Amino acid sequence: xxxxxxxxxxxxxxxxxxxxxxxxxxxxxxxxxxxxxxxxxxxxxxxxxxxxxxxxxxxxxxxxxxxxxxxxxxxxxxxxxxxxxxxxxxxxxxxxxxxxxxxxxxxxxxxxxxxxxxxxxxxxxxxxxxxxxxxxxxxxxxxxxxxxxxxxxxxxxxxxxxxxxxxxxxxxxxxxxxxxxxxxxxxxxxxxxxxxxxxxxxxxxxxxxxxxxxxxxxxxxxxxxxxxxxxxxxxxxxxxxxxxxxxxxxxxxx
Amino acid sequence: xxxxxxxxxxxxxxxxxxxxxxxxxxxxxxxxxxxxxxxxxxxxxxxxxxxxxxxxxxxxxxxxxxxxxxxxxxxxxxxxxxxxxxxxxxxxxxxxxxxxxxxxxxxxxxxxxxxxxxxxxxxxxxxxxxxxxxxxxxxxxxxxxxxxxxxxxxxxxxxxxxxxxxxxxxxxxxxxxxxxxxxxxxxxxxxxxxxxxxxxxxxxxxxxxxxxxxxxxxxxxxxxxxxxxxxxxxxxxxxxxxxxxxxxxxxxxxxxxxxxxxxxxxxxxxxxxxxxxxxxxxxxxxxxxxxxxxxxxxxxxxxxxxxxxxxxxxxxxxxxxxxxxxxxxxxxxxxx
Numbered sequence: 001x002x003x004x005x006x007x008x009x010x011x012x013x014x015x016x017x018x019x020x021x022x023x024x025x026x027x028x029x030x031x032x033x034x035x036x037x038x039x040x041x042x043x044x045x046x047x048x049x050x051x052x053x054x055x056x057x058x059x060x061x062x063x064x065x066x067x068x069x070x071x072x073x074x075x076x077x078x079x080x081x082x083x084x085x086x087x088x089x090x091x092x093x094x095x096x097x098x099x100x101x102x103x104x105x106x107x108x109x110x111x112x113x114x115x116x117x118x119x120x121x122x123x124x125x126x127x128x129x130x131x132x133x134x135x136x137x138x139x140x141x142x143x144x145x146x147x148x149x150x151x152x153x154x155x156x157x158x159x160x161x162x163x164x165x166x167x168x169x170x171x172x173x174x175x176x177x178x179x180x181x182x183x184x185x186x187x188x189x190x191x192x193x194x195x196x197x198x199x200x201x202x203x204x205x206x207x208x209x210x211x212x213x214x215x216x217x218x219x220x221x222x223x224x225x226x227x228x229x230x231x232x233x234x235x236x237x238x239x240x241x242x243x244x245x246x247x248x249x250x251x252x253x254x
Numbered sequence: 255x256x257x258x259x260x261x262x263x264x265x266x267x268x269x270x271x272x273x274x275x276x277x278x279x280x281x282x283x284x285x286x287x288x289x290x291x292x293x294x295x296x297x298x299x300x301x302x303x304x305x306x307x308x309x310x311x312x313x314x315x316x317x318x319x320x321x322x323x324x325x326x327x328x329x330x331x332x333x334x335x336x337x338x339x340x341x342x343x344x345x346x347x348x349x350x351x352x353x354x355x356x357x358x359x360x361x362x363x364x365x366x367x368x369x370x371x372x373x374x375x376x377x378x379x380x381x382x383x384x385x386x387x388x389x390x391x392x393x394x395x396x397x398x399x400x401x402x403x404x405x406x407x408x409x410x411x412x413x414x415x416x417x418x419x420x421x422x423x424x425x426x427x428x429x430x431x432x433x434x435x436x437x438x439x440x441x442x443x444x445x446x447x448x449x450x451x452x453x454x455x456x457x458x459x460x461x462x463x464x465x466x467x468x469x470x471x472x473x474x475x476x477x478x479x480x481x482x483x484x485x486x487x488x489x490x491x492x493x494x495x496x497x498x499x500x501x502x503x504x505x506x507x508x509x510x511x512x513x514x515x516x517x518x519x520x521x522x523x524x525x526x527x528x529x530x531x532x533x534x535x536x537x538x539x540x541x542x543x544x545x546x547x548x549x550x551x552x553x554x555x556x557x558x559x560x561x562x563x564x565x566x567x568x569x570x571x572x573x574x575x576x577x578x579x580x581x582x583x584x585x586x587x588x589x590x
Contacts, residue, residue, distance in 0.1 A: 006378070009378060013363075016370075021365065088361060089359045089360055089361030093361030093375075093422065095326075096326065096354075096355040097350060097426075098347055098351050251329075
């Protein structure tokens with residue numbers, strides 16, 4: 001009860017701040033548009049040997065990957081906003097109040113989750129005229145998976161922001177985390193194109209399971225094992241990431 | 255409920271014994287051992303209800319660490335502490351409800367107004383929506399923020415921002431308010447304004463603990479001060495009592511520029527029987543500690559004359575808190 005109330009208070013304030021800096025909203029909408037309009041045509045050619053003859057086929061493969069990458073990276077980079085708040089003393093001011101520490105994290109991570117899900121919906125809508133077809137129940141399940149992904153990566157990113165000693169150290173740490181995640185999850189191209197050893201390595205990457213689940217949902221195979229596996233892996237990771245980060249929110253001194 | 259009245263029998267609002275904290279020092283190489291730095295080495299405090307209590311000391315003395323421990327932001331390594339009747343170790347959540355804390359840098363968000371910050375802060379302390387709106391309105395009036403309180407915080411001057419910070423710190427009417435270096439970086443007028451606010455809060459029954467490295471602030475504002483150096487309290491008492499411990503007067507001897515003037519002057523003065531102590535304050539000149547300043551002046555001038563040193567200026571001063579610091583640590587606060 002108190003947790004829900006506190007989370008709502010933090011979330012509300014975070015949303016207000018986002019509305020007051022509309023430039024970020026504009027960037028958030030334009031960036032995925034570019035990915036859709038400028039990268040997908042290229043993909044159509046690349047995937048042609050795999051049997052993707054049309055834009056519709058290419059989008060079926062590409063859009064779930066794009067949505068996953070949006071949530072993974074959007075989440076991972078959100079910690080930078082926390083650095084500013086730490087520097088301005090806003091976190092410290094919150095930490096002397098009886099507000100729940102978990103709420104300090106959840107309110108912020110949920111703001112990012114909502115923002116990323118709005119982007120995801122926009123991308124889905126824009127991709128429809130290009131021939132993307134996905135059933136509403138599958139899509140809702142996909143958004144659930146995406147929401148968990150965003151929550152998890154935001155929590156990780158806030159945790160990193162609380163751990164790094166200086167602002168300058170944040171970027172290399174995040175990039176070092178993000179790069180192998182991206183390469184080993186097949187977000188842009190499906191890993192079926194990859195050699196065996198790379199596919200085996202990818203199985204150790206939890207984000208690979210998420211992306212596989214997304215692709216199954218977008219190709220209408222909600223019954224595939226990949227879907228529940230993806231959801232399970234991401235849900236577990238989210239619990240771990242949130243509890244790790246919430247601990248840091250209550251103990252870290254900065 | 256955060257606004258509950260406080261039991262009157264709690265006369266000592268803050269009591270600590272042996273409060274300490276050390277940090278592991280970051281070593282660049284893998285040397286195996288990681289030495290620890292004692293930031294605070296065991297602080298015993300007793301602050302009475304309604305007092306303005308000051309921690310005076312140089313930067314790095316452990317003032318802020320102590321304050322942050324008392325405000326539940328850092329967990330102490332050891333010791334005991336009761337704040338406003340709640341145990342710091344057993345019940346930090348209860349301590350949080352009963353105290354307010356204002357960090358040195360404040361903590362306002364640029365894009366929202368003071369009113370919005372005050373409402374949120376009150377709600378974080380558990381107030382309902384209507385209650386929080388009313389508390390914010392009252393705070394805007396009490397701290398004279400109404401003229402700008404609906405503009406974004408980014409537009410405030412340093413003094414305005416500080417008033418907002420303090421208003422945020424006391425929105426829930428805490429029993430104890432902790433202020434970390436409340437007047438750093440403020441112009442003299444804003445500084446006087448902040449002192450005024452602190453005194454006003456005290457008349458409302460609040461106990462205020464401030465850290466400062468300004469001598470005049472400790473002297474003028476605080477009822478009692480603890481002088482802190484290297485994580486320890488080296489002296490504690492009212493400013494007047496502390497200064498009384500330094501017997502006699504201080505003569506501040508300014509010297510004309512010249513080759514080793516200070517050295518020659520010191521050499522000439524050291525054997526003088528009326529001189530208790532002599533400190534070289536660099537730019538300022540020499541500080542001479544004597545029993546009776548007025549009587550010593552002609553003798554000092556004579557001694558200097560005999561040594562061929564021309565004095566520039568001689569000032570008679572009552573001992574300051576800096577002299578107390580100097581007597582206890584061997585260093586001047588202004589230089590450390």
